[in-house]
Amino acid sequence: MQIEVTNAPSLPRWRGRGSRFGLSFLFAKRRSLASPLPRSGGGIGRGLWVAALLATLIAPAHAYKAYVSNEKGNSITVIDTEKLEATATVKVGRRPRGIELNKDGSELYICAGDDDAIQVLDTKTLKVVGKLPSGPDPELLALSPSGDVIYVSNENDNLVTLIDVKKKEMIGDIPVGVEPEGMAVSPDGKLLVNTSETTNMAHLIDTQSKEIVANILVDGRPRFAEFKKDGSELWVSSEVGGTVAIIDPVKRELKQKISFDIPAMSKEAIQPIGISITKDGKRAFVALGPANRVAVIDAETKRIEKYLLVGQRVWHLAFTPDEKYLLTANGVSNDISVIDVASLKVVKSIPVGAFPWGVVVAPQ
């Protein structure tokens, strides 16, 4: 879920306002988390999609394409972010979870865990055109800022695998903790972060030497990692611990933890997973799983501003490149909630496939 930064202004995916740093941002990606299935009996109500289309009417939205992995549907749903509706559903490998676009948005990489493969989907033809080599049970992946290397967490053998994108070759692996999951690369590409769910650590890895340079203990079952775009902070969500750890990636130490408190909701139901931080580093959104809410956090003071009711069992998040919308993949209610970022209102729910898990957005 880190935001990728590049200083090539002509990159095709960027169509939004220019950044004040003179950089273009491709898009905010989310990495995904393994989704626990629902317990029977269902969760809290799905929320009212009452605020509806107001925001869409106020300002014209850019048309981007969002891709959603449906873990049990074994498919990818394509969404038009202007019309806010699904335009296509593509059958892919079994148990697709982590998804990632390449630099120009022409290829979507899909971790098909039960096929022990990373599939390559051509985003023009929407056909699976090939495979990248992968270790067993790939779950999440992260692309280096240069776009040359993919880092994959292989849940079954406690390894992070490195893949050369152009040559489609495995170029190394790094032993990490038990059940590696969350993956993020620092904006300068020098630091790779992997979280291990059962070891409960964020492993900081030097991408040059491919060595672990620090292991930082966080709370139980860390599932996702996200850098602020200026590289000043690394956020790690702990699903079972119920917290988000803020790590200083330079000093390589834990700075603070954010906990959540929702009235009339048990602590155990609050399970942070996906994280998205705005490009200016001022606001963060954290998906809270079975709490069916996304927390809105002042990313500077770390104060929680608001909880937004979304669909059931919310996993991963992705901004549209212009940061007008934030999309949330809701694993149990089989839909995507659309959050209007400016008004902090949930404006729409878009039905997708079975058990949506990951979501990424690219310009059309």
Next chain:
Amino acid sequence: MKSLVAALCLLLVAAPLAAETLNVKVGVLRETHSRETLSILDIPAADDTLAGALLGAADNNTTGKFTNQTFEAIDAKLEEGDDVVAALDSLFEKGALFIIADLSPERLLAASERAKPKGALLLNVSATDDRLREEDCRANVIHVAPTRSMLADGLAQYLVWKQWRRWLLIKGSHPKDELLAQALRNSAKKFGAKIVEERIYQDTGGGRRSDSGSVQTQRQMPLLTQSAPAYDALIAADESQVFGGYLPYGAWDPRPVAGSAGLMPTNWDPAHEQWGALQLQNRFIQTFRRSMNARDNAAWLAMRMVGEAATRAASNDPEKLRLYMLGNDFSIAAFKGVRLTLRPWSLQLRQPILLSDGRMVVSVSPQEGFLHQVSELDTLGVDQPETKCKLK
């Protein structure tokens, strides 16, 4: 030399990720469980319980690479007449001060007594007896296995949620069958179900699979269950595995069976795959070529609790780790969808209860809507205001 060791120990306390390797030895003291099960699927394997501890140690050792800690599981298997104290002493001699205990209540209490002067910590992974957390609770025994009352409450919540409130209870004739029946009676009262009638199935011997007596037992099921008052669910209290397995499809009335057969409450089931559990099941099957049962899982979890506490507290001292596990900072992930913590008043691990029909996990309790002021997990089993436990 001694002062050097002492200095190193101090360093370890001061710096969690210090360079000196910390070795944590965990004994696995386990009884031989009966092979007289109604279904051949339930016959315990030779490495029953031990396999879970070994997998837990392997998981801990992966983490230990980063923290300079190593974990070792040392097996001690007891046959029927073996002396538990002698076996415990041999584990102490090997340096194991953490003991994963798969023991009967009597042996567990004897082990607890013996462990006291050694400062060792026991983790109970199989005895479900409530008395071990109540009048017979011990300060040096942490209970990873759920109690009968937690299991019964987990089942009762689901049946009540389904509006199957009228129960016909059939219990076996052995003492532990009565213990389960009592837990079920308490649960019925607690959650508003009604036991319309109770019947006993007398164990006359010879009904089990190995005696080729299954046909006899099976044929008695209609007789046992006919002419009952109207009821919604047939509840079996048959921990001794004498008749319960024959109730589904064998009873007089077409009613769902629950308890010791049919829909069964348990801490773990080989069919459980939610919340990432599939990963643990896969690891276990790949390593041991069989599926993980409830005792294996409790042993894995006990080993993980020791590992988690040792990592966070940077120590291998049983008392330090015990205090850490009791503290507010401790929680453990166990593929149950929520964090698990200890009830400080009885050292019982809070945990969701799976309801399995042997093929599928049908539901997981606590059920939605059963509320609690502290933790919904405390709607299962004996809560703090009712406890009789005085830890010593």
